[in-house]
Amino acid sequence: MSKIQVVRSSMPPYEEYCEEIKDLWENRWLTHQGPKHQQLEKDLRKYLDVDNITLFANGHLALELAIKAFGLTGEVITTPYTFASTTQAIVRNGLVPVFCDINPIDYTIDVNKIEDLITEKTSAIIPVHVYGSICDYERIEKIANKYNLKVIYDAAHAFGIKIGSKPVGTLGDASMFSFHATKVYHTVEGGGLTYSDSTLTEKLDQLKQFGMYGKDEVPTVGTNAKMTEAHAAMGLCNLRHIDEEIAKRKVAFDRYMENLGGIDGIKLMKIQDSVKHNYAYFPAVFDGYKYSRDEIERKLAENDIFARKYFYPITNEFEAYKGMFEIQQTPIAKYISERVLTLPLYADLSVDDVDRICKLIIE
């Protein structure tokens, strides 16, 4: 039997991509907001149902440059139960991440614990829609308004999600989406920032292009974070198939739920009420189950099935930040990170494979 990795990138038909990039051989416009880039911004604005989007070379740089564009200072409240990128983006901007614990229900930021962490140095909150579970955005908005803070969501897991009729990319001041190859929707590498204030567009375009404006003005200190035409072309192709991909993920997701739901000691993700989900991940928390998380991981690996401890370790435990943070301040994040295993989930994962994975976990 073939290996099963935790994720497998979706690909458009080969011919479709070749057809899409044919223009590049004719116009020789390979990067710098060419026609593919322009088209993708337009199509994503429509699909994500947002007023503004700016594309980047990857999601991480979208977040780093969003922080820069908003001119954040001092301290930023965030959670450690996330991918390295969220915390690194804050630290690389010379800011101090202040870690708020997560709630034990959906692992997003615990909104009851935010206000205690606010000081006169706090300039923003950067919460994460972990596994596509949406943060309590109404409470976060209230707190942000009360203390005059910016809110930038790490929405890397939340592509295409809607809460009722509300598109996830319209929450807060801005939302970062990752279009990395392992994500639900991808451009190989890539990312996008959606935001409400349209005057940010010029600033973001400068920041991702060496701080340049036009040909010979350099008003800002910037970097190079442009999305290329070849990447945008992949994005155009994948966007045509995205609804189909999400529907296929749902089939595998539901099968896991059927097989593993109601088992003592295995806690599964609950899709929130009125949320149109994207089925990006299948996290299972082994808490009081007959096998530990690490035993399950090993057993699956012996059968060529590779699950992932996502997220472990939590970011405030990273060696890079040794001695900087009090890990005891986020006990729930630590507890969950020691018990969570993200099971394989991708559009082409068959229900037979899901059954095989579940059988190994149950027996």
Ligand SMILES: *Cc1c(COP(=O)(O)O)cnc(C)c1O
């Ligand atoms: C993938 C991811 C990122 C970074 O995105 P890239 O496009 O890989 O740079 C940031 N935050 C979270 C939570 C992610 O999962």
